[in-house]
Amino acid sequence: MAVTFNLDVVTPQKRVFSEEVTFATAPGEDGYFGVMPGHSPFLTTLIPGAVQIDDGPDPRFIVVSQGYAEVLGDRVTLLVDSAVRKEDIDAAAVKSDLNQLIRDLDNVDDRDPEWALINNRKKYAEAQLLLIEPKK
């Protein structure tokens, strides 16, 4: 049994992460799920949240927006709209984005498809903030 599997985090802009890892959790639509080597084939939708990579004292994190995850053999592929590593998050920029998005949301009818798009972006921003400044 393999002890690692290959994790790819891919956005339309670039490949954000591609490494052999031992463990990962990701925010599925029906709750967080963990993947270890030898997981059975699995397809799910992702919602904005943090992906944890490797267990242990010093895990790495990547915040993803909504997308899809495929687990197949020793490959895990996360196809997401946007993704950012924890160390690359710019708190000030995210905060001002978030404020703008909240204002935008107020101006759009919630039956408009636009609303869902903005709401997703807002959740993505919130997930980033939550990771770097956990609520006490």
Next chain:
Amino acid sequence: MPNLKTLQLRIRSVKNTQQITKAMKMVAAAKLRRSQERAEATRPYTVGMTKMLGSLAPAVANNEGAPPLIAGTGREEKVELVVFTADRGLCGGFNSGVIRAVRTRIAELEAKGKQVSLSCVGSKGYEVLKRQYADRIRKHYSGFGKDLSFDRIQEEISMDLLQTFEEGGFDTAFFVYNKFKSAISQELTWQRLMPIEVEEASEADDGQSGSYLFEPSEDELLGSLLPKNVTVQLFSAQVESDASEHGARMTAMDNAVRNAGEMINKLTITYNRTRQAAITTELMEIIGGAESLKG
């Protein structure tokens, strides 16, 4: 015999043109590098999406009540063509190649009695096609060369297409664009957008695909994956087309610089000949005058 003054002016003007084309070539080369990188960065996502659909779609495609985006609407009367061209010209046969292909396609489809509608991405294609097919153009977009983002494609183009598809505005949609092969070659590519082309999941999964766990259900997953895939396809087409445009412009401008160089050489030779002829004539006249005085 052209006179010296006009020849001089010609040479100067061709030299100016050459300088402009040289600059455009340089700019295109710089832009090409950037868009090529982007095109390559986009591929893993597109490939991943196709694979994911490949493992999901065959299981559902033949089911009763499969979504129309996969199984089709059952009719094939109305066809939508999404045409990707550049916003700017001066890039050789880049735009005209696409436009020619679209014309042929429209003629073919209409000969079969189908109803064709068009969405033009990029203003060059729109400008030309509207002369002939103004009544068939449903939508046109421009400015993606400068400001290209996934969200913009999604909000502007694919939402409109999906909505029209749902309302029965068309039964199948194809898109055509220049696929980037290398800086000097592009490949005109037609692809079906709706219903999607299902590629059989074959390689490397060892027949595991049948045993997938789905969460939520297959139908729900497909329900969100399929519209997404439309955006992904369009985005990748636009990215590829953008890279091709700069490649085509670079090649075209390179040719233009070379042609201008040849023209300058030819003109310079004519100029020198004319100048020499004038000097010779003048000398003859002086000698002739001196001779007549002697006599």
